[in-house]
Amino acid sequence: MAEFARGFRLTLPDGTELDGAQFPNGMVVTCDREAGLRTAAISLGNLLDGADDVSVQWAPTTEEV
Structure with missing residues (x-):
């Protein structure tokens, strides 16, 4: 069976919510529903590196x- 992207939601300390997806190779993208594409990173760990209080x-x- 083929692997697919897995969805997630990040909630930032200011309450901003970003929708995201993690691909089978570990790469992640996030998107602000109002502003569009926001960020891409090689892993969720890299995306959150140095971020505090992000759920x-x-x-x-x-x-x-």
């Missing part, structure tokens, strides 16, 4: 039947 909420995983 990550992962999208639920589903299984096909």
Whole structure:
């Protein structure tokens, strides 16, 4: 079965929420719903390096039947 991107939401300390996706190779992108594409990084760790009080909420995983 092919791997797909996994969605997540970042909540920044000021309450801003960014939608994001992590690809099977570990690369991540985030997007502000109003401003458009925001950031790309080689990993979630790199994206969050030095960031304090950022919460990550992962999208639920589903299984096909």
